[in-house]
Every structure is written in structure tokens, then in C-alpha cells.
Amino acid sequence: MQSVAQQIKQQVRQCHIDEINDLPAFLAEQTAPIVIKDVCALWPMVKQAKQSNQQALSYLKSLASNSPVRAFSAPAQEQGRYFYNAQMDGFNFSQYVSNLVELLEQLEQVTAIAEPDSYYMGSTACDYCAPDFNRYNPLLVTAHKCLKSLWVGNHSQIAAHYDNADNLACVGAGSREFILFAPEQVDNLYIGPLEFTPAGQAVSLVDFTAPDFERFPRFKQALNSAQIAKLTPGDGIFIPALWWHHVSAQSVFNVLVNYWWRQAADHLANPFDALLHSMLAIKDLPANHKTNWQQLFNHYVFNDNVELGEHTPDNVKGILGKVDELTARKIRQLLLQKLNR
Structure with a gap:
């Protein structure tokens, strides 16, 4: 062989x-x-x-x-x-x-x-x-x-x-x-x-x-x-x-x-952590639900042609804006609240 x-x-x-x-x-x-x-x-x-x-x-x-x-x-x-x-x-x-x-x-x-x-x-x-x-x-x-x-x-x-x-x-x-x-x-x-x-x-x-x-x-x-x-x-x-x-x-x-x-800022999280969370939250959903979530992921994560929150005033844009170090901390705090429910 x-x-x-x-x-x-x-x-x-x-x-x-x-x-x-x-x-x-x-x-x-x-x-x-x-x-x-x-x-x-x-x-x-x-x-x-x-x-x-x-x-x-x-x-x-x-x-x-x-x-x-x-x-x-x-x-x-x-x-x-x-x-x-x-x-x-x-x-x-x-x-x-x-x-x-x-x-x-x-x-x-x-x-x-x-x-x-x-x-x-x-x-x-x-x-x-x-x-x-x-x-x-x-x-x-x-x-x-x-x-x-x-x-x-x-x-x-x-x-x-x-x-x-x-x-x-x-x-x-x-x-x-x-x-x-x-x-x-x-x-x-x-x-x-x-x-x-x-x-x-x-x-x-x-x-x-x-x-x-x-x-x-x-x-x-x-x-x-x-x-x-x-x-x-x-x-x-x-x-x-x-x-x-x-x-x-x-x-x-x-x-x-x-x-x-990594060609990324130090404050950005490890994508593998997001993969694990997605397996927990999405993998075993019904097929039509997974398809719908895929559309949301494409919109919020993978589509670089969409400027998130472009229709929203800057003072309330929140985590839809550029993920700088402050925004990264806010997202982590939000995740901790969700995971610890």
C-alpha cells in the first residue's frame, strides 16, 4: 500500500x-x-x-x-x-x-x-x-x-x-x-x-x-x-x-x-470559543432554525459588505460598532451574563 x-x-x-x-x-x-x-x-x-x-x-x-x-x-x-x-x-x-x-x-x-x-x-x-x-x-x-x-x-x-x-x-x-x-x-x-x-x-x-x-x-x-x-x-x-x-x-x-x-487585535477572542458555543446552541436545532440562524450569522459576522448599525446613531450603536478594546469587554460581559443564567 x-x-x-x-x-x-x-x-x-x-x-x-x-x-x-x-x-x-x-x-x-x-x-x-x-x-x-x-x-x-x-x-x-x-x-x-x-x-x-x-x-x-x-x-x-x-x-x-x-x-x-x-x-x-x-x-x-x-x-x-x-x-x-x-x-x-x-x-x-x-x-x-x-x-x-x-x-x-x-x-x-x-x-x-x-x-x-x-x-x-x-x-x-x-x-x-x-x-x-x-x-x-x-x-x-x-x-x-x-x-x-x-x-x-x-x-x-x-x-x-x-x-x-x-x-x-x-x-x-x-x-x-x-x-x-x-x-x-x-x-x-x-x-x-x-x-x-x-x-x-x-x-x-x-x-x-x-x-x-x-x-x-x-x-x-x-x-x-x-x-x-x-x-x-x-x-x-x-x-x-x-x-x-x-x-x-x-x-x-x-x-x-x-x-x-494572528492578524488581529489582541482584544479579539479566539474563534474556536465561538465554535464551541455554536455547537452548544445551534448544532442540534431543527434544520429550518439552523438555516435562519445561518442568515443572521452571515449578516452580523461574515458579510463584510454590510456596515452594521449604519442606520443607528453612534451614541446607541453599542456592539454593532467597531469591536475595539472597550466594545470587546462589553461583549464579554454580555456573554458572561448569558452563560451564567
Whole structure:
């Protein structure tokens, strides 16, 4: 059986960093994934990785702190796939408290093993686990508030998921394969539970190494529009918010740096919270009621061609006006009153 990667023909579009004059402005205009070759090629991290895995590992170790981090390990037979167990009442990996120095020492010990267990530190703030990393390996990606995170490990497979924020993922060491699906493919990806997840985000239940099309027949439709990208040290990929992506690390030592940001004011709420509330309030209504509520959502939320409250005096417009910080507080207060009834 062919893996998902072997069945995808469409490559993610790409450019070279030398073609970009202003990276933050360029990224702000993107609405689809794009690979940026050599976006972080000047990093000392990348230069060491191009010499050898050992030099890359030693370099990162020189910057690592002893602050406790959450680490993960999966037995060799899982082939780095961090996922549910067979019964989906637990997971196929273990979690433990470590620190980046100890994790790097563990990775160093298993580099010579043909089929080692998988060890992994997921999204952890750079400033926390390697305080000087950003100073020596800088990259300006946006004027918005930005979370910069490190991912470190050997071989790993992270199930297809989406992020609420825009994402620039940069390969500091090793190699990464990204398989991407547009947001409209959600019906064809067979998403698992929302509240019980391997790492915080809901994931596709499809095994990308051996897809079961009898169990997941609509996944074939998703594959028709899937895109794939393979990155080496120095490369980055921009993934817009809500694009589904499956990520695999394919070397004995891998480092990924993520930059996450929302193109929105800090006082705006997380849209996922609104999704949860809508499931509570709307999902199980009669079909005609749902259709009518859809019209209201289109009017108040999704139709940018309608100026809400244009016929209303400014002094009584209330939350129909622009959602500034004061209006956001009013909406939160109103929600709390409604939820606490």
C-alpha cells in the first residue's frame, strides 16, 4: 500500500528569500501555503546542521536551559507516530518531565541505533527552553504579537491538524515533510474528538503511512487537492490559519522553529470559543432554525459588505460598532451574563 506522500502529485508553491524585500509584508499578503527557500539559512543553528547532526545537537545544547519541559516518547514499533492507542481511550506514547539538555543527551545516545524509540519535545517557547536562541538566530516575520516555539526530536509523525494562527515553520536541523489540505477539506479528513486530543488540537484519524480507504473513503477526495513540501535546514513554510497539515520529521535529529501570530487585535477572542458555543446552541436545532440562524450569522459576522448599525446613531450603536478594546469587554460581559443564567 502506498503512503499518502507517495500519492500526492501537487507540490506546495515556493520562492527564494532573495525574491522577498520585506518578509512581514510578504507574509501578510499570503492566503495559501508557500515554501520560502533559505529563509533562515544564515542562522548558526542551520550552519551547524549542514555540517552534521552532531554539530547541530551540540550547538543547541550550548543554548539550552535546565527549565522543566514536557517531553514525549513512543516505542520504536510506532515509527514515530504520536497518536491514540488502538482503543482510543489513551495514547500510544508516554509523557514525562525533562529539560532540553536531558532530552538532547537522550537523542545523542540513540543516534547510532538503527530503530530507536522516538523522543520528542513539542511546541515549547524558545525564550523558556533556550533563552538565547532567538538572539543568535533572529527572524522578523510580523509586526503582530508572535509566539516563537521550538520542536526537537528524532523521527516523528504529527497527525494532520490545524492551528488558529498563521504559522511560519522553519527547519533548523534535519528534514521535514509537510502535507497540507485547505480548510474546506475538513469533511474528508475524518477528524477525531475536540476535547480529547494527542496534543491539544483535534486531529485526522487517518494513518498517513497506510491510509485505510474502506474506513475513510472520503479521504480520497482530500488527496485530490493535497499539497506536499519537503524542507531541509534553512527552509521555511508559511501555513495560513486553519489549513490542515500533517508533519513528519525524517532525520535522526530534527529542530523546527515555529512563529505563530494572528492578524488581529489582541482584544479579539479566539474563534474556536465561538465554535464551541455554536455547537452548544445551534448544532442540534431543527434544520429550518439552523438555516435562519445561518442568515443572521452571515449578516452580523461574515458579510463584510454590510456596515452594521449604519442606520443607528453612534451614541446607541453599542456592539454593532467597531469591536475595539472597550466594545470587546462589553461583549464579554454580555456573554458572561448569558452563560451564567
